[in-house]
Amino acid sequence: MKREELIQKWLDHALTPQELEAFKQLDDYEELTKMNNALQYFKAPEVDVEAAYNTVKTTAKNTSKPTSWFKPLLRIAAILVIGLGTYMYATLPTLTTFETVAANKKLVELPDTSAVTLNAVSSLSFDEDSWKEKREVTLDGEAYFKVEKGNTFSVLTDDGIVTVLGTQFNVKQRDNLFEVFCYEGAVQVSHNNTTLVLKPGERYLILNGKEFRNEKENLKEPSWIRNESSFKSLPLQEVIQEFERQYNVTVDAKNVDTSMIFTGSFTHTDMDMALQSITLPSQLKYQKKQNSIILKRD
Template sequence: MEENYKLAKWLSGEMTDAELKEFQAEADYQLYEKIKNYSSQLETPNFDGEKVLSNVIAAKNKTPKVIDLKPNWFLRIAAVLVIGLGLLFTFNTFSSSNEVALNGKQTTFLLPDNSEVTLNSGSEIEYKKWNWDENRNLNLDGEAYFKVAKGKKFEVNTTLGKVAVLGTQFNVKARNNRFDVTCFEGRVKVNYKNQEVVLTKGKTVSFENDVKIIEQTVSDSKPLWTSNEMLFEKEKLVNVLEEIQRQYDITIDATKVNSEQLFSGKIPSNNIDVALQSLTSIYHLKYSKSTNSKYVIEEIK
């Protein structure tokens, strides 16, 4: 009603300047102006201005026919939600899970069957939660200590070899071309290239460049790296230095020394000066610190 009153007042020229300015700012003003101008140009003998105005007002106020689309839109939204939830379920169920231990860090986590895994520095594990109890299979890049819950066959795959067990505790390390497996409880079957070895409690085996280099007995009840010590057995110096870099998250420049030399022994993983002193003293080498995270190893002249 208020809109109709303003329109009539405008047509009769009774608006104040303020009312006219406000009316001209409305969205429909241009339409009214065109109708007014067009009407003023018509030359009919019996032109009824009030009738024209009434028709215009009636046309403006006429309620348009609306098709109710709510049911269709509701179905569409419901379909999108169902599809979205389905995709989310599929992604969470079938996608791979990853666990990572950055350099200088160790991380422990549980698998779906409560098997416990401790990842050493610079290592990663990938596995799928879907149907885990029937297919306990994971991929390892680096080194990890496993406490496997009893159940169906448990497999650890690496780029160098595979380890299969039922329920036991063991350590797997796959770095560069060297593959080490130690059994601390139960039995494990190790597959490396075309070779197969079954390890029992306290046994360890190492392969490098397609050759079995170590098969012996150990007295430790768990990997020493879980207690801030690194154990090496006939390991190339280059591999030892790489492991030190992972444990301490540092950089070591040893380009001026013979990195193919072999090392056997223990090195602490919680004191960098003791670690480097223990290593360099054996080979008549010296080390120096160039920055907070970079060290240089060279021969003593």
Template sequence: MDKDYLIENWLKDDLNDVEKDMFSKLDDAQLNEYIIENAQHFKASYFSKSDDFNTFKTQYKSSKTPVKKLNGFSPLLKIASVVVIGLGLYFAFFSNTLTHVETLVGEKSVIELPDHSKVALNALSSIEFNTKNWDENRFLRLDGEAYFMVAKGKTFDVKTENGTVTVVGTQFNVKQRENYFEVKCFEGIVKVTSDTITRKLLAGDVYQILNGKFTEGKIVTSAPKWRENRSEFEAIPIKEVLSELERQYNIQVTFKNINTNRLFTGEFVHNNLENALIAITLPMNMTYELSSSNLVIIHGKEN
């Protein structure tokens, strides 16, 4: 008797006793039964709801382009296809363990990682990490600025566009902005690599690359000032200072008669725009103008 006939009627549960006996003697009878038994465990996901079959069939026929039908597509192959597609859908929907967290302008946030390490994100910053096997592979990507309080464990890596920071258990701050990469170590030991420059930082050490120039420095504070709603700078171009002001206050800053590469040392608060502007402009012998709710004009002295 034809093998395809036996398989097709077996799938329909329409075999008589003689045919069942013949089917059980097929070489791949056990394989067929195994596939059917395991295919029963797949369920439709809850991500979408389809129209009833007749509606779907009508819509499909009205929109599809004619294609050639493949002959000889056996029932067994159909079952195998269902199993493969089901597995693909399962992994697509349920195995994605990537977590992305970001902050908006003027917003700060603290995130707890799977090992209870903590990350404090400054304004307009983001991190991305995979929770799968986190204890064995502690690694995340940073865009912006963040303060890390790392629990003891295996190596912990922070990767940015400008460089990589590697630690075991420590506290440090990483700032990665356009043409600006800075790492401050507040506790423990930090290894920093950017391009060909690698350094091991101890508590109080600063690693900085600004506009392609590498420098090292020292700090005496126990945590970054931005966690206290203050931004602190030491010999940083005024354009970088005003960029941080924009991130903290959701404003746009323009300049008139200003050398934007002039270096600024000082700090500004995050909770009062006028006080922040005074703290920036007064030491630099500049003035400011609040043109609208979100536009600030910084004026330099006329020559």
């Protein structure tokens, strides 16, 4: 895939695990990610383009020698734009970002010694300079948090905000799924107009826009920390996508019903065993083909 296509798919958050690996090999990968993080905080001023154009056009018509003043004005405008851009770039927060690829996990220590474990194909970013005033991270993917006590700690995702003071919890934000599970302490979850508090063993799940509150479970930590993905009454499609992230493969499931409900788990350390754990309860068969898996009806 061409460099331009990789960058465009990256900006659209549409890279497959394999394409993400290729994108990370680009010579200007670091510069691209830094620029993207910085631009998240930039908002251009609102300008009425048509009104501005009409003003310039009218002024130009009423001036007998437009070039006598217009060229110096352009130079001044250029200097102002460059100066403003330099100032805004210098004052933008410098984000620290951690990312994982397929079949990979990463332990991250935050400035206050809080610990975050990132699951495969996930990213976490925060502003270290303002950490003492505002403990805030942005998450894309899945992560398990062990937060030290202190002022408010917030996890920002595209689907909602998770707020705590000091606790242990897991946040998963993938496509049409947003899930928060509290293991210790208390967790406040804000989604659209809904705000609720989770106690240990409680889960909040949004799947395809629908909210679910499962019964309380006595769990000490998420299973993926122990190299095992567990699912409870979730569509097979969610299981397949997690399998792809953990084994860095592509699964062809066009000939099976991926909306069927799955309850079970699969290991991250043995692909054949994992495939059997998925296909046997679902009455499916699988076939390996290079770096892909084809699922078929039994």
